[in-house]
Amino acid sequence: MEALLVRKLGDPTLPPNASENSSLGLSTSHPIPNLESPTSVRVRIKATSLNFANYLxxxxxxxxxxxxxxxPGSDYSGVVEAVGPNVTKFKIGDHVCSFVALGSFAQFIVADESDLFQVPDGCDLVAAGALPVAYGTSHVALVHRAQLRPKQVLLVLGAAGGVGLSAVQIGKACGATVIAVARxxxxVQFLKSLGVDHAVDLSSANVIESVKGFLKSRKLKGVDVLYDPVGGKLTKDSLKLLNWGAQILVIGFASGEVPxxxxxxxxxxxWTIHGLYWGSYKIHQPNVLGDSLKELLSWLSKGLITVNISHTFSLAEAHLAFTALKDRRAIGKVMITFDDGKIVKSKL
Structure with missing residues (x-):
């Protein structure tokens, strides 16, 4: 099967196999994984998502x-290709999605049936592959941790990125007043098309002045929930906008500076400060992740949220996908997809 291997740590924007300096290697004959237990399921991957954590x-x-x-690789979607003798939840041909610590940048992956989620009929399979990590992070942060309520003011930094865009949509689904910050x-125009209540363009506006002006026009006292995947000076400025009793969600440090x-x-x-490392819930409270993803898939099927796929690449173009992520060119999600016609068929 086709698989992307990290041979050495380094810059993933260099083409695979290009030279000895390339961190990535593209294999076209990597072994297809075998079913590991009676409840194992082998999935033929349709799409896998790039997240900033993969880049790091x-x-x-x-x-x-x-x-x-x-x-590398974390969240993915695909079609069930083989099942173990004791699998009861899935059959060959079912559409599923899931997430792993490693391993989704390949044509096949094996998971226990308890770790897979059925993709509802009518849901786009590529969109489902973008859902678990980015949308899961925002859902756990806003719904489970901050318990965002209708009419509260939500300020989303880095709002056009993968997690930022998901936070905007989940905030609107929760009935919050959403302020989106992007560059x-x-x-900004795309964020406005999603119905944000106010958008700040950092290339032409000061975040403090812009948000204060909006709050004053709405007779609002301040920001109730800060969603921050950026860090750095933007965090420092945003703290000046927070209400008494506000909640701060520390999601990441895309700026490279820990505030x-x-x-x-x-x-x-x-203030309440929440540190959110979404992946650690898999170890400590896996039921939270399961319940979150089930609700997100339900919202996706009902049209309450949509997934904007900004860029799509083949596995051989993984370096271009990483470049789009690194250069902040994406509005929404960057995906790697597999052509069904080129999938290597396996035998049990």
Whole structure:
């Protein structure tokens, strides 16, 4: 089968197999994984999503560092291709999605049936492959942790990226007043098309002045929930907009700078600071992730949320996918998809 291997840590924007300096290697004859247990399911992958964590992992800058070589990739969707003798939830041909710590940048993957989720009829399979990590992160953050309520003010930083865009949509689904912050007119116009209540273009506006002006026009006191996958100076500025009793969701540091949140101000203003490492729920509270993804798939099937696929690449073009992610060119999700006609068939 076709699989992308991380042979050495380094820049994933260099073409696979291009030189000795390439961190990525593309294999066209990687072994197809066998069913590991009576409840195992082999999935023929249709689509797998790129997340910023995948980029950091190849660079060697992520908190989890697997031994080399490894197949990167986390969330995916596909079609059930083989099932173990004790599998009861799925049959060959079913559409499923899931997430793993590693391994989805390949044509096939094996998972236990308990880790798979049925994709509802009518849902786009590529969109389902983009759902678990980005939308799961925002859903757990906003619904489970912050318990976002209707009419609360939600401020989303990095709002045009994968997790940011998901936070905007989930915020609207929860009935919140959503303020979206992004850079560039194209991104801002797209956010407005989603119905955000206010959008800030960082290339031409000051976030503090713009948001304060909007809050004043709506007679609102401040921001109730800050969703922050960016960090750096933008976080520092956003703290000046928070209400008494606000909640801060620390999602990531795409700016490369870890912000400092003054504990004395958090005390005086009764702020709650949530650190959210979505993947750790798999170990500590897996039922939270399961319930979250089931609700998201239901919302997707009902049209309450949509997944904007910004870029789609083949596995051989993985370096271009990583480049789109690195250069912040995406509005929404970057995906790697597999052509069904080129899938290598396997035998039980």
């Amino acid at each position: 992992q190849v660079l060697g800058k992520y908190q989890e560092k697997p031994p080399l070589p490894f197949i 560039g007119n194209e991104k 400092v949140i003054p504990a004395n101000i958090a005390l005086v203003k009764n």
